[in-house]
Amino acid sequence: MEMSEAYPMNGGDGIHSYAKNSTLQREIIDVAKEVAKEAIIEKLDVGVLNSPKTFRIADLGCSVGPNTFAAVENIIEAVKSKYQSQGLNSKIPEFQVFFNDHVSNDFNLLFASLPQDKQYYAAGSPGSFYGRVFPEASLHIVHSSTSLHWLSGVPKEIVDKDSPAWNKGKVHYASSGDQVIQAYKAQYESDMEKFLQARAHEIVYGGLMLLILPFHPSGIHPSQSATNLSLDLIGYSLMDLAKKGRVNEEKVDSFNIPLYLTTPQEFEAVVESNGGFSIERMEILTRSEFINGIDGHQIATHWRAGMEGLIKKHFGEDIIDELFDLYAKKADEILIPAIVKSAEQQVSLFAVLKRKAN
Amino acid sequence: MEMSEAYPMNGGDGIHSYAKNSTLQREIIDVAKEVAKEAIIEKLDVGVLNSPKTFRIADLGCSVGPNTFAAVENIIEAVKSKYQSQGLNSKIPEFQVFFNDHVSNDFNLLFASLPQDKQYYAAGSPGSFYGRVFPEASLHIVHSSTSLHWLSGVPKEIVDKDSPAWNKGKVHYASSGDQVIQAYKAQYESDMEKFLQARAHEIVYGGLMLLILPFHPSGIHPSQSATNLSLDLIGYSLMDLAKKGRVNEEKVDSFNIPLYLTTPQEFEAVVESNGGFSIERMEILTRSEFINGIDGHQIATHWRAGMEGLIKKHFGEDIIDELFDLYAKKADEILIPAIVKSAEQQVSLFAVLKRKAN
Numbered sequence: 001m002e003m004s005e006a007y008p009m010n011g012g013d014g015i016h017s018y019a020k021n022s023t024l025q026r027e028i029i030d031v032a033k034e035v036a037k038e039a040i041i042e043k044l045d046v047g048v049l050n051s052p053k054t055f056r057i058a059d060l061g062c063s064v065g066p067n068t069f070a071a072v073e074n075i076i077e078a079v080k081s082k083y084q085s086q087g088l089n090s091k092i093p094e095f096q097v098f099f100n101d102h103v104s105n106d107f108n109l110l111f112a113s114l115p116q117d118k119q120y121y122a123a124g125s126p127g128s129f130y131g132r133v134f135p136e137a138s139l140h141i142v143h144s145s146t147s148l149h150w151l152s153g154v155p156k157e158i159v160d161k162d163s164p165a166w167n168k169g170k171v172h173y174a175s176s177g178d179q180v181i182q183a184y185k186a187q188y189e190s191d192m193e194k195f196l197q198a199r200a201h202e203i204v205y206g207g208l209m210l211l212i213l214p215f216h217p218s219g220i221h222p223s224q225s226a227t228n229l230s231l232d233l234i235g236y237s238l239m240d241l242a243k244k245g246r247v248n249e250e251k252v253d254s255f256n257i258p259l260y261l262t263t264p265q266e267f268e269a270v271v272e273s274n275g276g277f278s279i280e281r282m283e284i285l286t287r288s289e290f291i292n293g294i295d296g297h298q299i300a301t302h303w304r305a306g307m308e309g310l311i312k313k314h315f316g317e318d319i320i321d322e323l324f325d326l327y328a329k330k331a332d333e334i335l336i337p338a339i340v341k342s343a344e345q346q347v348s349l350f351a352v353l354k355r356k357a358n
Numbered sequence: 359m360e361m362s363e364a365y366p367m368n369g370g371d372g373i374h375s376y377a378k379n380s381t382l383q384r385e386i387i388d389v390a391k392e393v394a395k396e397a398i399i400e401k402l403d404v405g406v407l408n409s410p411k412t413f414r415i416a417d418l419g420c421s422v423g424p425n426t427f428a429a430v431e432n433i434i435e436a437v438k439s440k441y442q443s444q445g446l447n448s449k450i451p452e453f454q455v456f457f458n459d460h461v462s463n464d465f466n467l468l469f470a471s472l473p474q475d476k477q478y479y480a481a482g483s484p485g486s487f488y489g490r491v492f493p494e495a496s497l498h499i500v501h502s503s504t505s506l507h508w509l510s511g512v513p514k515e516i517v518d519k520d521s522p523a524w525n526k527g528k529v530h531y532a533s534s535g536d537q538v539i540q541a542y543k544a545q546y547e548s549d550m551e552k553f554l555q556a557r558a559h560e561i562v563y564g565g566l567m568l569l570i571l572p573f574h575p576s577g578i579h580p581s582q583s584a585t586n587l588s589l590d591l592i593g594y595s596l597m598d599l600a601k602k603g604r605v606n607e608e609k610v611d612s613f614n615i616p617l618y619l620t621t622p623q624e625f626e627a628v629v630e631s632n633g634g635f636s637i638e639r640m641e642i643l644t645r646s647e648f649i650n651g652i653d654g655h656q657i658a659t660h661w662r663a664g665m666e667g668l669i670k671k672h673f674g675e676d677i678i679d680e681l682f683d684l685y686a687k688k689a690d691e692i693l694i695p696a697i698v699k700s701a702e703q704q705v706s707l708f709a710v711l712k713r714k715a716n
Contacts, residue, residue: 106466123482124465
């Protein structure tokens with residue numbers, strides 16, 4: 001049933017776990033909190049409020065918490081405010097929340113850490129969000145934060161030696177040739193179409209989708225983004241290890257990171273081309289504080305929590321510590337100055353889509 | 359949110375795992391298969407067929423599969439037959455299945471082993487079934503097999519030295535005094551009332567509950583049951599270890615197995631006292647074959663998969679192998695002859711309850 005490759009965040013609660021290394025993602029959810037609340041109160045159809053006995057919410061790409069719990073609580077509070085603002089206090093339904101991620105996600109940890117005082121019935125829904133996960137018209141609000149930049153897989157051409165899009169010596173597209181960039185973009189568009197098609201089935205008419213995703217500003221070359229640079233550094237570090245003979249260079253050639261940073265323009269285009277949703281709101285979330293005092297080690301730890309599994313699978317376990325030590329040094333030398341220089345504070349695209357009535 | 363103690367079956371897929379040691383439970387599901395199918399076709403209200411866009415099924419106490427998958431497929435086939443028999447082919451809805459068990463159940467394994475060709479959307483719903491797990495009126499069929507004999511906990515009196523129900527030197531009630539038996543029975547009645555109350559909220563009017571549970575024939579003393587004897591043997595084995603100085607005797611005094619085998623009469627009484635359900639069908643499932651050639655080791659392995667966690671928690675890990683070796687010997691000496699003599703083939707009570715319209 002998996003429609004795509006799974007790249008689970010690190011499970012458990014050890015020092016390299018996602019649970020303990022997702023404060024950057026949490027900060028994004030905190031920044032999004034007020035906007036999300038406002039969007040629900042403004043944009044959720046009153047018709048949607050009147051219909052359900054159970055109000056159903058899904059968080060797609062939830063990983064293991066605690067971020068997902070904070071996001072979901074915020075949504076429920078907003079929905080309740082909306083009922084109250086319409087004088088529908090007595091009609092506030094029960095809430096059911098579906099936590100979705102790949103089958104290989106650590107659902108045991110997720111369930112064990114569910115808040116004691118949660119005001120909803122919780123369920124875990126395993127499966128790739130690039131395919132159907134829920135029944136027809138069964139969801140009222142869908143949320144997804146910092147997940148949709150994960151592609152369903154790397155584009156085939158870029159690991160094909162005979163293709164002009166072969167991505168030799170690199171692990172991402174931003175500093176590669178146009179053909180590599182185009183291959184990634186095409187993969188993104190095809191994945192997003194599958195995502196939107198599936199959600200168009202699952203979300204009731206008038207229901208909302210709140211999407212928060214890392215992005216790249218329209219009109220600027222991908223290589224000019226600090227996030228992309230931070231991914232390139234993984235490639236540079238791997239190539240250093242190849243030069244030292246610690247990994248096979250061909251292994252680096254065949255390794256690529258299935259992440260894509262969309263531009264707001266590209267995002268708008270895929271939503272319009274799908275046709276199932278109207279874009280009700282789209283804005284850039286900025287953050288001002290977290291970069292103060294951040295160092296290479298912290299950035300290395302951040303990526304490690306998200307990518308260790310992917311890298312292990314391809315290169316084995318032995319190089320992991322060395323790789324992220326190297327990464328931390330490069331991040332201090334190259335990335336931190338670039339971040340400070342670019343003052344890149346525009347970190348996430350926040351979009352509110354509404355399911356159109358046919 | 360946990361309303362009761364959790365006694366998870368052994369996780370993983372090792373030699374002592376529940377996944378590899380639940381063939382007896384599977385046989386019960388196979389025996390129940392035709393009866394369950396028939397019951398759904400006969401008893402499911404046509405009104406229930408007409409209403410839902412999504413037909414929702416829950417399996418309570420599902421553990422880790424594969425048994426739960428077989429049970430659920432059988433239910434879906436029966437529901438589809440019912441639609442077909444009513445000429446409602448075109449109205450067959452999508453199915454959503456909720457797999458429920460304690461938070462500590464191995465949901466990761468459950469999700470990883472979901473059938474590739476399943477015809478439903480799967481979700482895991484963690485939590486004790488002695489409390490609410492699902493929204494109001496959200497389920498159409500609830501199934502639970504070989505789970506409801508697990509109490510929410512051992513009755514408090516039986517571990518109280520000052521109580522007349524103190525269960526010294528034993529781990530179960532069947533061969534204990536009447537006060538111990540009464541304490542277990544009272545616990546069962548209170549738990550079942552909680553169970554039925556929660557389900558009465560969650561199941562739509564006209565919806566069905568299929569319950570399969572080990573039982574004890576009405577009118578016979580509990581000590582006359584081979585299943586009860588098989589539990590007593592755990593106590594005898596522990597007392598042997600106590601005599602050898604391998605475990606503290608007080609530890610055995612304070613250990614009790616939270617299982618209760620209801621009689622059909624007691625079961626009827628709790629359902630009637632609750633009032634939310636009518637008993638549409640109740641019968642004894644028999645099996646004729648599995649006992650041929652069964653030996654003490656197999657019975658030891660069966661209980662180990664279900665009880666290792668419970669025993670470890672109380673006594674530590676060290677005694678487990680020794681305990682079940684002892685158990686296997688006692689089972690060969692005492693239990694197998696008793697099973698053969700009693701020819702106890704009446705193993706499960708199968709009950710179909712229908713949610714009454716208020």
